[in-house]
Amino acid sequence: MPRFAANISLLFAELPYLDRFDAAARAGFAAVEILFPYDVPAKQTHRALLSNGLELVLMNAPPPNYTGGTPGYGAVPGGEGRFEHDIRRSLRYAESLKPGLLHVMSGYTKDPAAKATFVRNLQWAADLAPAQTFTIEPLNPGDQPGYFMDDYDLAAEVLDAVDRPNVGLQYDTYHAQVIHGDAAQVWKDHGARAVHVQIGAAPGRSEPAEGPIDFPALFRTLDADGYAGWVSAEYNPTTRRTEDSLHWMSVS
Numbered sequence: 001m002p003r004f005a006a007n008i009s010l011l012f013a014e015l016p017y018l019d020r021f022d023a024a025a026r027a028g029f030a031a032v033e034i035l036f037p038y039d040v041p042a043k044q045t046h047r048a049l050l051s052n053g054l055e056l057v058l059m060n061a062p063p064p065n066y067t068g069g070t071p072g073y074g075a076v077p078g079g080e081g082r083f084e085h086d087i088r089r090s091l092r093y094a095e096s097l098k099p100g101l102l103h104v105m106s107g108y109t110k111d112p113a114a115k116a117t118f119v120r121n122l123q124w125a126a127d128l129a130p131a132q133t134f135t136i137e138p139l140n141p142g143d144q145p146g147y148f149m150d151d152y153d154l155a156a157e158v159l160d161a162v163d164r165p166n167v168g169l170q171y172d173t174y175h176a177q178v179i180h181g182d183a184a185q186v187w188k189d190h191g192a193r194a195v196h197v198q199i200g201a202a203p204g205r206s207e208p209a210e211g212p213i214d215f216p217a218l219f220r221t222l223d224a225d226g227y228a229g230w231v232s233a234e235y236n237p238t239t240r241r242t243e244d245s246l247h248w249m250s251v252s
């Protein structure tokens, strides 16, 4: 059975930020991920992790968050200065929070030079922090119109070109299903590149218990394939209280 983590940017969002750590621990999670921890001093997040015995699996780099901001500059030609600034800021947070993984966002661009730019920037980040593992993740264009990293085949091409041991794929069932129509097939094609897995149903991004994705079968496949990373719940609970949406953890 996979090791489950909670994405507390989406799960337990009915609670104030610092209370989500307690709630995740109480619900049985040993690890959490946070999309954008930058609105709160790293010290406070660190204390909340420590006092609940929680590991931080992943956070996003670079900031800012989506509230009017752009999701990164990784692939944006001309945005290299901003990219480097944001990655350095993320790494300062990472010094105390010690996320196993840093998700590098590509930003919005369809410039012909975007792929080469993303490859160069990822190589720069990977070489700057060789002990840190970085991820890239395709996001479906319905949610993020104009976002560069919007396809798993493209992610594979970028990873091949980056060619660094500390850069890998973030596989998300919800995006994989929406983009390619078959999340299980995407895992077959690209699972070997995955250093992180996120789960959510498609098309509505609700709990991993409904829709076309067979989650119990996916969990068996992850085990059979020897996937040893975290499987993080990243969905919008349909229940008022997140804990009431967690039945998939015990039936899988």
Ligand SMILES: O=C(O)C(=O)[C@H](O)CO
Binding pocket: 035, 060, 103, 137, 139, 172, 175, 198, 234
């Ligand atoms: O939207 C997602 O699926 C993610 O995992 C991201 O990290 C987006 O910020």
Ligand SMILES: [Mg+2]
Binding pocket: 137, 172, 198, 234
């Ligand atoms: Mg995701």
